[in-house]
Amino acid sequence: MTVDVAIVKELSADDRRFTLDVAFSSDSRRIVLFGPSGAGKSLTLRAIAGLLTPDAGHIRVRNRVLFDASTGVDLAPRHRQVAYLFQDYALFPHLTVAQNIGFGLTSGLLNPSRRERGRAVAHWLDTFELRGIADSYPARISGGQRQRVALARALASEPGIVLLDEPFAALDPALRGRMRRELRELQARLDLQLLVITHDPDDVDALDGHTIEIRDGRLWEDARPPARDAGPLRTDIEPQ
Numbered sequence: 392m393t394v395d396v397a398i399v400k401e402l403s404a405d406d407r408r409f410t411l412d413v414a415f416s417s418d419s420r421r422i423v424l425f426g427p428s429g430a431g432k433s434l435t436l437r438a439i440a441g442l443l444t445p446d447a448g449h450i451r452v453r454n455r456v457l458f459d460a461s462t463g464v465d466l467a468p469r470h471r472q473v474a475y476l477f478q479d480y481a482l483f484p485h486l487t488v489a490q491n492i493g494f495g496l497t498s499g500l501l502n503p504s505r506r507e508r509g510r511a512v513a514h515w516l517d518t519f520e521l522r523g524i525a526d527s528y529p530a531r532i533s534g535g536q537r538q539r540v541a542l543a544r545a546l547a548s549e550p551g552i553v554l555l556d557e558p559f560a561a562l563d564p565a566l567r568g569r570m571r572r573e574l575r576e577l578q579a580r581l582d583l584q585l586l587v588i589t590h591d592p593d594d595v596d597a598l599d600g601h602t603i604e605i606r607d608g609r610l611w612e613d614a615r616p617p618a619r620d621a622g623p624l625r626t627d628i629e630p631q
């Protein structure tokens with residue numbers, strides 16, 4: 392299985408307690424964690440990224456053990472080859488589009504020369520059609536452009552998997568439809584594996600991957616059978 396997660400984490404704040412206890416595995420190129428607000432989706436994503444340490448269990452991605460409580464393995468986030476795209480994209484406001492993308496190249500394991508970095512940044516600017524705004528700051532570009540910059544920055548570090556936290560939630564409906572299509576097209580072009588969390592059934596339909604439903608910190612059901620190959624990309628979904 393490319394992604395194999397079985398984790399338990401107890402959390403408490405004030406007088407509230409929350410138990411995350413999820414186990415799933417999938418070979419699909421598009422894995423969708425679906426569930427209502429407060430279900431435990433972000434906690435699961437944070438655990439995979441290495442930002443939350445489970446009490447028990449294991450996390451394996453592409454045959455690499457990222458975490459295993461029984462053997463004490465707990466790779467640092469920067470060694471996981473996992474890119475995490477935050478809900479608000481978390482771009483650096485004081486860096487231009489090109490500099491934000493370049494940051495993805497310097498923060499990971501890769502430490503390319505200045506010239507190589509320049510070439511890689513140019514490549515990602517072209518891939519995401521961001522040349523025209525390369526020198527703009529995040530505050531001066533649109534929501535869709537911000538999402539593309541965040542994706543470009545995430546992909547520049549050549550991750551094994553990209554984790555996306557509600558990637559379309561902040562976009563207006565028209566743009567949401569376009570970005571869903573763009574993400575699928577991009578995936579087809581770049582051979583990416585995506586793990587997306589969402590509470591929106593339209594995202595589930597549009598992504599058409601292996602959907603895993605989480606509620607109250609537990610797996611609700613494997614809503615669709617795991618697919619070795621997520622199959623041809625759907626083209627019948629129009630932007631809203």
Ligand SMILES: Nc1ncnc2c1ncn2[C@@H]1O[C@H](COP(=O)(O)OP(=O)(O)OP(=O)(O)O)[C@@H](O)[C@H]1O
Nearest residue numbers: 402403404409427428429430431432433434435590
């Ligand atoms: N540090 C913490 N301490 C205690 N409880 C927490 C902590 N972080 C999150 N929780 C609780 O864990 C539950 C799951 O949170 P999580 O952020 O994973 O939900 P989610 O499914 O991603 O929801 P949303 O779609 O609203 O982002 C929530 O009830 C939340 O209040």
